[in-house]
Amino acid sequence: MSTETQAAAAASPTVQTGRPEDRVKIFDTTLRDGEQSPGCSMNLQEKLRVASVLEELGVDIIEAGFPIASNGDFEAVHEVAKLVKKSQVAGLARATKKDIDRAWEALKPAASPRIHTFISTSPLHMKYKLQMEPAKVYQAVIDSVTHARKLCGDVEWSAEDGTRTEHDFLCRCVEAAIKAGASTINIPDTVGYTVPEEIFALFQMLRNRVPNIDKAVLSAHNHNDLGLGVANSLAAFRGGARQVECTINGIGERAGNAAMEEIVMALRVRHDAMPFWTGVDSTKITKASRLLSSITGFSVQPNKAIVGANAFAHESGIHQDGMLKNAATYEIMTPESVGLTKSSLVLGKHSGRHAFKTKLESLGYSLGDNQLNDAFARFKELADAKKDVFDEDLVALVDDEVTRVNDHVRFQAMRILCGTKGPQTCDLDLEVEGKRRSAHATGNGPIDAAFNAIHLIYPHDAALQLYQVHAVTGGTDAQAEVTVRLEENGKTVMGQGADHDTLVASVRAYVNALNKLIVKRARTAPDDVAEAMRA
Numbered sequence: 001m002s003t004e005t006q007a008a009a010a011a012s013p014t015v016q017t018g019r020p021e022d023r024v025k026i027f028d029t030t031l032r033d034g035e036q037s038p039g040c041s042m043n044l045q046e047k048l049r050v051a052s053v054l055e056e057l058g059v060d061i062i063e064a065g066f067p068i069a070s071n072g073d074f075e076a077v078h079e080v081a082k083l084v085k086k087s088q089v090a091g092l093a094r095a096t097k098k099d100i101d102r103a104w105e106a107l108k109p110a111a112s113p114r115i116h117t118f119i120s121t122s123p124l125h126m127k128y129k130l131q132m133e134p135a136k137v138y139q140a141v142i143d144s145v146t147h148a149r150k151l152c153g154d155v156e157w158s159a160e161d162g163t164r165t166e167h168d169f170l171c172r173c174v175e176a177a178i179k180a181g182a183s184t185i186n187i188p189d190t191v192g193y194t195v196p197e198e199i200f201a202l203f204q205m206l207r208n209r210v211p212n213i214d215k216a217v218l219s220a221h222n223h224n225d226l227g228l229g230v231a232n233s234l235a236a237f238r239g240g241a242r243q244v245e246c247t248i249n250g251i252g253e254r255a256g257n258a259a260m261e262e263i264v265m266a267l268r269v270r271h272d273a274m275p276f277w278t279g280v281d282s283t284k285i286t287k288a289s290r291l292l293s294s295i296t297g298f299s300v301q302p303n304k305a306i307v308g309a310n311a312f313a314h315e316s317g318i319h320q321d322g323m324l325k326n327a328a329t330y331e332i333m334t335p336e337s338v339g340l341t342k343s344s345l346v347l348g349k350h351s352g353r354h355a356f357k358t359k360l361e362s363l364g365y366s367l368g369d370n371q372l373n374d375a376f377a378r379f380k381e382l383a384d385a386k387k388d389v390f391d392e393d394l395v396a397l398v399d400d401e402v403t404r405v406n407d408h409v410r411f412q413a414m415r416i417l418c419g420t421k422g423p424q425t426c427d428l429d430l431e432v433e434g435k436r437r438s439a440h441a442t443g444n445g446p447i448d449a450a451f452n453a454i455h456l457i458y459p460h461d462a463a464l465q466l467y468q469v470h471a472v473t474g475g476t477d478a479q480a481e482v483t484v485r486l487e488e489n490g491k492t493v494m495g496q497g498a499d500h501d502t503l504v505a506s507v508r509a510y511v512n513a514l515n516k517l518i519v520k521r522a523r524t525a526p527d528d529v530a531e532a533m534r535a
């Protein structure tokens with residue numbers, strides 16, 4: 001295929017198609033393996049927002065969590081199961097009856113549920129982590145899959161540390177899992193150790209040696225410790241995998257999981273070299289990536305493939321000249337094919353409530369009357385302060401508004417005195433449980449003064465671990481989107497805030513984090529998934 005045809009194919013807003021036997025299922029584990037990584041935890045509302053976008057993307061399976069790990073995880077899987085209609089919803093369980101029963105309890109309301117059960121099969125994991133003989137592990141594979149299949153018609157079995165497992169033992173376990181009723185067999189590269197040729201040969205070996213292999217879909221799950229997660233996934237497709245487990249922006253344990261957007265676009269752009277295809281609508285990729293970054297505060301590195309800020313930027317004169325003559329000279333896919341559109345001027349200060357509501361609906365938001373009124377009032381303030389209001393401004397503003405439902409503490413007003421002659425001061429008004437409270441504080445700079453004022457109004461012991469500012473659009477009048485991470489007694493929360501005034505955005509973000517902490521404090525159950533994984 002010529003480069004021009006490639007670019008045109010990649011620009012098509014529709015999902016890819018191909019031969020049915022080359023279709024690869026996308027199993028998204030952003031809400032489980034991704035969320036499990038330090039600093040990436042999300043609350044229930046955030047998980048539901050991510051799940052909706054994953055469904056919009058057209059992923060086949062959403063792994064919503066690990067129900068036994070905590071009450072919070074159970075609730076998240078349960079609510080995602082109720083919400084999602086088109087994608088399948090999976091819940092993770094170790095190879096025990098208790099885990100599997102809990103996963104099933106959480107998954108029951110799903111239109112199409114899947115129990116995903118796993119056990120380690122490598123000599124290293126069996127000896128040191130499980131402290132189980134191979135024969136016991138083999139029996140646990142049979143017992144766990146048999147039990148899961150009694151509850152749920154769709155069961156996936158994973159051989160944890162599969163790429164470091166002895167082939168004979170792996171073949172026996174895979175055969176037994178399929179015989180017990182697993183219809184998907186996942187071979188994780190748990191520690192990101194394998195290389196493309198090796199994983200290709202591993203999947204081929206399973207297809208050649210396991211007698212009942214045609215009764216199951218083979219799946220790859222690659223971690224990125226050597227930066228090979230995506231390359232290994234593509235090699236696994238060549239070897240026979242027809243499901244891939246991946247995450248948005250490649251978040252996940254340690255160096256992360258294979259990035260979904262990279263797999264999807266590699267298959268789209270290089271369809272000539274790889275016949276495989278997915279059901280993902282690639283034009284929703286940017287939306288999903290931005291939502292996840294703003295929720296977790298994990299910004300994407302600027303040069304990250306597909307979703308980095310520089311992925312479609314052309315700085316050098318030679319490149320710009322080439323681009324003007326023909327975009328295909330330096331672009332192998334169009335920005336539009338991943339949903340990156342040019343900033344469009346949307347509304348002005350004279351726009352009415354109806355136009356505002358219609359625009360939000362076209363961006364995928366449908367707000368209740370009260371939220372719409374609040375968002376409209378903030379839009380009017382923004383349109384007064386900022387010359388041009390773009391789609392991105394509205395998304396930031398509404399995302400900010402949507403996160404504020406049921407808040408205990410609310411931002412009201414503030415006044416800052418700052419500059420070279422200190423001390424910097426802040427007069428702050430917050431509403432705490434419906435009552436207006438005010439404080440005056442000084443600080444080492446305006447942000448410090450503002451955060452000290454929050455402390456005076458709402459005393460707490462949380463430590464500020466991260467403070468990050470991001471400009472929503474270009475220009476000096478751009479809105480600031482601030483992310484704040486607070487930590488208290490091992491519990492971490494992220495807060496976001498947006499405003500055309502960076503200091504107001506900072507206070508909004510801090511207050512947002514505080515509200516999440518209040519909710520998290522109220523939970524009594526341990527909510528450390530990693531802890532449960534180690535047990």
Ligand code: KIV
Binds near residue numbers: 160
């Ligand atoms: O990396 C891994 O082995 C996993 C399994 C639990 C599927 O995440």
Ligand code: ZN
Binds near residue numbers: 033190223253
């Ligand atoms: Zn994993």
